Each structure stands twice: as structure tokens, then as C-alpha cells.
Amino acid sequence: MRPFPPRWLVLLASVVGIWLALAGASAAASPRPSGRIVLTLPGGKRGPLVLTPGQGGWVGTMSVLNVGAEALIVSRIAIRGDEDDVRSPSRLSARFVDGAATTATLAPGSSKDIAVTWMPDRDPRVRQAFGHVVVTSTDEETGEVAMGFRAQIPTALGWAGEHALSLLVGLPLLVVLVVGVARAAGQRDQALARRTAIGLSVAQLLLAIWAYQHFVPDVGRLDGNDGFQLIERSVWVRSIGAELYLGVDGISIALVLLTTLVSLVAVVAPQPPSVRRDGYFCALALLNSGTLAALVALDMVVLFVAWQLVLVAMVMLVGGWGGARGEHAAAKLAVYGAIGTGAMLAVFVALSRASGRTLLVDGSAIAHTMSIPELARTSFANKPPILDVPFVDAAWALLFVAAATAAPLVPLHGWLPDALEEAPGGAAILAAGAVVVLGPYLLVRAGLGAMPEGARWAGPSLAALGVLSVAYGSFCAMAQRDLRRFVAYSTVASAGAWLFGVAGFTPQGAAGAVAGLFAHGLAAAMLLSVAVALEPRGRVGEFARLAGMAERVPLFGLLLAVALALSLGVPGLAGFWGLLLVLAGGFSRHPVLAVLLAASLVASAAAHVRVARLVLLRVPDSRSPRTGEGRSTASPAALYRPGPRELALLASLAALALLLGLWPAPLLSQIAEGARDASAAVDPAGVDPAMAR
């Protein structure tokens, strides 16, 4: 037995003891500041900081607090973003209230106020400021902290102006509330639902006109706020980084106006002969609301929810209030919708997971974002592949499938002819005039904006598919005997042209696609209004039943002719600008396909002229028209009694089409900057021509 431990053990213990002693001495020699930083708002409110009018601009104050045991050194206070990554409008500053410095040392438990100031011009173009103040300190554990802020220059409408987009989305839903209350009170007042729907649609249109007029056209991405206006942003589901993030740029504001216009036409259109009309107006309101929400959503979760709302509302309208084959059409729509939904969900999840750390509007950090403008800052080029397919290519293909089902593009267009044929009048008008807008919009917003690498990869295929859709849709339209199905296939053809414009990656192409969408919305609303207006007198869509309109109802016939010309893109009407810009925008990148597109447009012209010949010029058959399920046996003469309501609606749409055809500035000026930003995301700025030469 050994009385002492072995020598080597003593030696080891001594070394460890000395090392520990040295380590302790070293720590004592250079004490690490362990202050802990917290940003707070006055009154303990949660972010974002709201800037209010103050001296020389818009001012807000927040506090930086040291809750640690030791001193905290704040080394930098700055507005998030720089010249290469513009996030907020210019003339913003953040500094300590006393001393105007951006550095300070805070004792434990002490705090210091930070003033955030925005000094916009006297007549500012940018009327909102959203952003983050980033504070860097010696608190390495917490790292950089941020506080969101927002400022809003008051509008003429006050609170309503600041929440214009929410109101636009929410107004139609009041119909649901009114109907619900009425039902709870034991009433099923059909007229009340209709009157409420019309009144709310008028209010919605007026608000949309205000927003359109309030929108400043030459504000772009470099002006801050990612180029969006009328922004509303708040945290929704923090755990997945979802925000209620709404905003419009030049592209979406035009489509918002179109949707509200078409919605009014849809609710004014004759209702289906059903006893459940109050439910019909509720579903129509859901469709309207969902479409608008999808157009103004800047967050993928909001966009996805809105997309689903549109799908469900469409299925319900077609299945519940549609024609004899309505259920089948609804089921078919659900099938295509499920394909699109699945693709969209997959791509959104993939994009979010691939995104990096960023901030919510209140300044809290999140690992992955759902914000589309934030995704535009992420490069997906080096992300790991999905099933051996490069990430960007796979994601873009999925996104395209989602867009193609809504657009609708060949070969995912199958739902539209059946849906338009069977849907009740208002739903058909809204679907052909506004819902189809969502597909191209998704491509522009998420496809070009968030995944420019994918857009470049897919460009030639998109252009070719666009031309194919135009030719396919035109030929199919040529073979139709029903006005509703003709509108469906002409929509397929138009969608091809929009796709070709988007695939040009030029400002002209993107603007042409949006202008084309707008004109198509007007044309589809007019054409379907004609069909729907005649339906109360018998289910009519067949050309044979409409024959001879020019002779029987010259004014109605003239308006139908205008609608056909608008749909075709005849110069002098609004539709021309879309086609011209699409061709001009796409030619630079795909000259051969542009020529093929022009040739396909001649086929489209032949289809439109055929309809004009059959409906307007053909002498009606004196025999009783073909009758069938859901078809009326009324004589042709009884069908031609358009009321003043239909005439007034169609005449106002025709006047708008003519006005925009001769003076497109009100439409194109609003679109220009958004189109430029969209194309610039994919294609870097071109060269100076003088330099090039």
C-alpha cells in the first residue's frame, strides 16, 4: 500500500491547478462586458415604432436598455439597408436623442433613447416609410438587434386611406355578415343580399379608384419600401414568419382596379334562378375578396390562403348555382385547383426553407421568411437540388404549374371552358375577367421577382408555350358554338400572349401582359354580360340563338362588336396596347416566336370574325332553335330585349375601352415602373446605345 499518490498524479494535478489559476487570472485581467441589450418602445408597446409628425418631419423614439450585469457598448445605430440593397425611403436617420451620436456606453440597468426621424420632401412621392433600425452592441450573445418602424403621411381619406387595401379586401365580406345576421334573425331576404352586394361593390370600386388615383406612378424599388405603396404590414403567425403584408405596385394596382370593376359587373348581372341567392352573393363576395387579397398579398401565406379562398368560392359557385353539369364542372375545377394548390404549396415551402434569416416588421428575427420582397433578396442558385433537379429549376417549374392552372395555359386550361359554361352569370364574369388574372400575376410577382434565375432558365420555353397557347386557343375558339365557351378559349389564347410578354423580360413585355390582362378583363366582362343578360329569358349562349343581333338590337349588337374588337386587340381600343407591347417586348428576345405569335393572332382574328358573322350578321333561323336540358324554347325574337341596365353597363365598359385605346396613359403610366422593376429583376440594366455603338 502506498501512503501517497504516485508522483505523476501529483504532477498532473499541479499542472491543472496552475492552468486553472492562469485562466482565472487571464479572465480577471480582461473582463468581457456581459451587458445585455434590449430595445423597447415607450409604454412597453410592441413594435413596430410608429413615427408621428414632429419637428421637421416624422419622429419616433425608442429606448435601448442594458439589462445585463455589466456595461454595454452600443457601437452602431443605423437604418437597415444600403445603396445596393435599398429597403427604406431616403432621408431617414436614427441616432441617440442626446448628443446626436450613434455610439454610447450604457451602464447596467440604464437606458438611452434613440430618435428615428424621417424628413420627406414637401411634396413627397413616397408617402410611407417602413424599415428597421439596427443596433449593434458588445452583446455578442444577442447579436444585432432591430426594431421595426413605420410612418404614414396622412391621406385625404384618413384611416380608410391608410387601410385602403384591407378595406378593399374586407368590404365584400360584409355581405356574408349581413346575410348571416339576417339568417340568424330568421330572414332569408334575397333582395337585401343583392342590394348589399351592389352597394358594397360600388363602395369598393370608388375606393379602388381613389387608390389608383392616389398611387404615385414613378415610385420604384430604388425609392424604398421595395417599390410598393399603400402598404399594410403586421405580424400574423410569428412561428412561421407569416405577416399580414399587403401592398401594391404598378402591376397590381391596375389589376385591383380591374377586379373591382369586373366585380361590380358581376353582382349587377342577372342572378341564377335559384332560391338560395343570398348564399350566391356570399360566395361571389368570397371570390371577389379572395381575388383581391391574392393581388395585394406580399406574403406567401396570405397569398396561399387567398388562392384557396378563390378556388373554394369558384367550386362552390359552379357546383351550387351552376347549370345542369355544374357539379361535374366544379369537380373538374377542383381537380385542376388541387394540382395548382399542391404545386404552390410545395414551392412556397421550399422557397421559405431555402431563405435566410431576416426580420419581421416589428424587428424580431426569424430563421425563414414568407415575405415575397424578402425572397427577392435571396439567391437560390446555390441551394441543394430537389430530386436531383437544380433547386431553382424545380421551384420555378412548380410555380409555373400553379400559375398555368389559374391563367389558364395549355395544357392546364381544361377547367375553364366547362366552368364558364356552367357557372352562374356573375361567377363566370368574375372568373373570366378577374380570376384568370391571378396566374400571370403570380408569375410576375413570385416568378420574376423572387426567382429571377429560374425565369431566365425557363424563358425560351415560356415564350414557346405562350405561342402554342395562342394558336391552340384560337383554333379551339374557331370551333365553338357557344359564346361562353368561345370566351373561355379566347382567354386561353390571350393567356398565351401574356405569357409571351412576361417571357420577354423587358419592361414592354411585362407592361404589355398587364395591359392585356386589363383589356381582356373588360372584354370578357362585356362578352359574358351579353350572354348572361339574355339568360333570364332562356339559357342562351349558342350563336344560333343570338343570330341577327345587328338587325334586331343594333345598339346591343354594336356593343357586342366593340367587345369582340376589344378582345381581338383592334387598334384604337384598349386591347391593342397589350398586344403591341407584348410583341414589342418579346421580339427582342424571341424574334422568330414573335412572328409566329403574330400569325397566331391572325387565327384569333378569324375566330373573332366568325363569331361576329354568326352572331351579328347571320339572319336568324325562323325555326325553333335547338333545345335541350336547361335550354329555353323561346323564339329568337323574345330573346332580344336588353334592358337599360345591361345597356348602360356595357356602354360604360365600351367607353372605357375606347378611352384607353386612344389615350392609354392613365393605364400604362401606372404600370410602367412596376413593369420596369419586374424586368430589371431578371434582366440587368441594358447598355447605353451610344456606348454600344
Added chain:
Amino acid sequence: MPDYAGSLQRLVLSRTLWLIVVWPAAGAMWQLLVERRRPAYAARRTAVISLALALTATIAHVVLLARLSPGRRALFQALGSNSRIGQLDVSVALWFDSLAASASVLACVLALGAALLVPQRLAGVRGWRVWAWIHLTLGASLVAFLADGFVTTAIGWSLAAVCAAWLAAWTDPRAARIAATRGAVAVAALVVGAVAIFWGLGGTWDGDEFAPDVQPAFVAARMGSDPAPRGVPARPPGSDEAAERAPGGTLTMTGSPGAQVFVDEARKESLRAPFVGVPVQGGSHSFRIRRGAATEESVVPRVTFEGGDEIALVPLGPTLAFRSIADQLSLRDRRGDAFVRRAFEARVLPGGMPLVAAAFLAWLVAAVAMSAPPPPAGSPRVLTAVVCGAGPALLGPYFLVRVANLTPLAPHATTALFAVGAVALLAAARVAARVPGVGPQFLAVLAAAPVAVPCAALGIGGTGAYLEAMMASGLAAAGLHLLASRRAAWGGGDGTSPAKPKRGRHGVHERRREGPPGELLFVVVPERLGLWFASMERWVVEAVAGALAGLARAGAWTVATADAHGLSKPADAVAVRMTRAAHRLAPIVGGSMARIVWTLLGVAGFAALVHALWPVG
């Protein structure tokens, strides 16, 4: 002294050019809205008044034009600043030079002559319709004649095509469809050619890759032949003080209507395009130009004004305006190099075809499709023939004259133009052979003369020859039309309702009554030629056209059938199963699927609302 110079078009700004176009448009609206409810004689009276006003407005502008100095005989009016998408200016502008003046006067004179001389009974019961048509056709022609660019031309053409289809539709829907399709072909081809030229003038091509110009560019160019007198070196730096004391010059900018120009360091807009001959102090000045939304400011630095220089700010790059194309092509640098022209000439499409030649090919198709053949059968023939000869038929060749400054860049363009003229004559002979009645046959050939002869003249002798041929053939044709209309003994009586023809081997014949002297030359020979061409057309042209139409129909049927039974079939099958499943499921879950969906929606909506108001996580 600017670095560039060129024979730029000198213009005088006008505020009244729109009056030329507005009278026919107002007349048409009046006929459509008011005269349709009034007696026929009233319709004619108001038609004559509005046509006379259009002619007066045109002649007044011709007088204005004649009083200008020879170098500036052109009036220009921008109809609103409109909008700009990147480099694409979508403004609508009117341009009244000697060419436009000649064509406009011809059109107005003939339309008014027709209205005055043709008997009232030609119009028939619906007189207002004929007059409205004449007004619209004249308005369309005038818009196209006064067009300053492809966009305005397209608007005029489409209106003319609509008029042609409308006219044909009165009696023959098939002819209306043909006329409308032809108009669509014309406008599509016009736009394709225009788009090719648009991108040819800007950006850079590297193989198939094209880098577009995103930002506009401007240069300052001296209006004249040389940028600087020979032997005068460029101004050395530091000599600006002397230049400031010297007399200045004038500044002109007629491109990019609506563009704001800031002089030197000015913060507020100094000038707004278009402007002509604005005096500028001597010395060196810089200009910042803002063209509109979605474009950055362009800077033209250090332009020295001295000695009464006329300097223009010329947009450089893609454009859809005729004048702007001509101005750019005439630009030369200090070495005398027409750099834009050279670069433009070198542009080729994928496949090696010169871009200008491709554009001309498209435009020839457009011109041929647009130049309406003689009036459709069965229409109020004489009246419409006169207006057709004066207006729409001229549109095709007229457009080719407008872009004639590009012909030197396109190989064999003149030969093709001549060929187009010859083909137009052949087509007229073909149509003449199919029209019943000797008089209408004669008229058919005459109606083609304003198209064919000027086109051939343009191919052989250029713009000058075209102008003379257009005026001579147009007036001669119209005079003979009117003469024929007064001598109702020819062919179809008054020309509105042709005599019932007797069937013959090649379509229709009728026994001729006595005609005026020269019948052999003017009637028999054309008729025989026409019959010969008709025979040829039956076997060749009609066979090809018929085959194409049949192919289109078959294609439409095939694609539609494939769509219904091919592409949509899988979804249809799934939909059928889903519907069945829903029906089976309903009794099990105790309610309809719609009710379940409504309930789920309500719950989801409520949850979303609560979540929005009280965010969690």
C-alpha cells in the same frame, strides 16, 4: 458645336391639325346618333356639310403649309403626351407635310364630290348608313395619312378595315369576314415590321442574345449637313466665356412628346417637348431630359450655341415614329459617319436575314392586305368606289412611301414595290371579271388604279413619281366613276343594284347594252382580260385559298376535338369519380358537401381573424 449633324426634318408646331380628322368623326357620330331617325335628305345635307368642313380644314392647313419656307413645310401636333414604357413611346401624333397634304386633299375632294354628285337614291332607304360609312372611311384614311408613327397608322388602318367589313356586311357576310381577316393580317404584319424596326434601332445583338436599351439616350445635333464647318476644330476647354458673349442659337426638340427638359442646373422644368426654335443664350449648356415614368434622366452635356446655330435634341434608339427614324438615320458624326444608319444596316435576324428587309417583307404583306380591292359586290357601288379609290385603297402604298427612306437599306425593295403594283392591277382584273355588269367591271379596274399605279411608280421613280401618279390616277379614277354614275345606262343601272346577270361559264355575264365610244378599249378588253385571269384564279388562287381555309377549319375542328376528348379526359374522369364520391359521402357525414365546406370556411375564417388580431408564436 455639337458632335453630330443631320438633315433633320424642320417642323412647325400646330394646334389645329386635329380639326382635319375630327370633322369626319363628328359627322359619322351625328349620322349614327341623329340622322338615323330623320328623313334621308337631311342625312345627305349634314353629310355634305361635315365633309365640306373637313375639306375646308384640310385646305386651310395646306395654305398654312404653302406659306412656310420651303425647308420647313411640315406641321406637327402631338395629341397628348400619353405614356412611355421604357424606350417605347406610345404617343399619338399628327404630321402634315406635302405628302400627307396631297393625300388628304385628294381624299376629302373625292368624298365631297361623291356626296355632291351622286344621286340621293343611291343611298337607298338607310341613307344615314351610307353617309356614316363614308365619314368613317374618310376619317380612317385621314388618320392614316396624318400618322406620325406606326401606332397612329395602325389605328387608321384598323378603322378602315372595320369600315370595309361593315360595308361588305350589308349584303355579303362572307365578304365581310374576308375583309376583316384581311385587315387583321394587315395590322399584324404592320406591327411585326414595326417591332422589328423598333428593336433594330437600339440595344445590342450578340448572336441570338439581345441586350435591350433600358434607358433612353439623346444627342444634340446641328440641323444641317455637317457637325462643324470644315477646318473648325472642336472648341477647346476654357473658351466658354467668349462663346457666351457671342450670339446664341436655337433649340428644337420634336421627338418624345411630353419629355421634360431641364437646362443646366435648373431644378424646375425649363421646356417641355415638343418645342421648335427656342432661343438659347450663347455659350455652353447642358440638358437633362426626363422622358417619363420608368426612365432615368438622360444628360446631354456641354452643347455650345453660337452664331445662330439650329440645334436639335434627337432621341437615339428604339422608336415607332416615322420622323424619328428618319432623323436618326440622317445623323452623322464629326467624321461624317452615319453611325446609326451603318449599325442599323448591319442588323440581321437569326438566320441571317437583314432586319430591314424582313421588316419590308412584312410591310409589303401589310400593304397588299390593306389596299382594299374594288368595292364588294352588291354594295352601293359607285359611291363606295369613289371613296374607296380615294381613301383605304391608298393606305397601303401610302404607308410604303412613308417608310421609303428605309428602302436603300433593303435589297430589292423597289423591285418588290413595282411587283406589288403589277399584282394589284392583276387583282383588279380578276375582280372585274367576277363583277356582274360591264360598267361595274370597268369601275372595278378603275378603282384599283389608285393602288396599282402609284405603287408601281414608287417602285420605279420614288416618292416624287408616287405623288404625281397618286394624284393623277386618283382624280382620273374618281372622275370616271362619277361619269359612270351619271350615265346609268352602263351595267347595273344606278350602280347600287346590279342587273340580274345571266350565268355563264366563268361566273357571270350579261348582255351589254350600247355603251359610249371607246367601249372596246375600256370595257371589252378589260373584260376579256378579266375573264382570262378569272379562269386562272379559279384553278390556282382559289384552290390555294380554299385549301388554306379548309385547313384552318379542319385544324380548328381537330384541335377542339382533341381538347375535348384528349387533354381534358383525365380530369373529366377524376371529376366524375369525385362527384360520385361526394354523393355517396353526403348521407354518411349527414349533410351536403357544400354545407360542410361552408362550415369549414367559417371556422377557418374565424380562426384567421382571431389570429390576425392576436398574433401568436
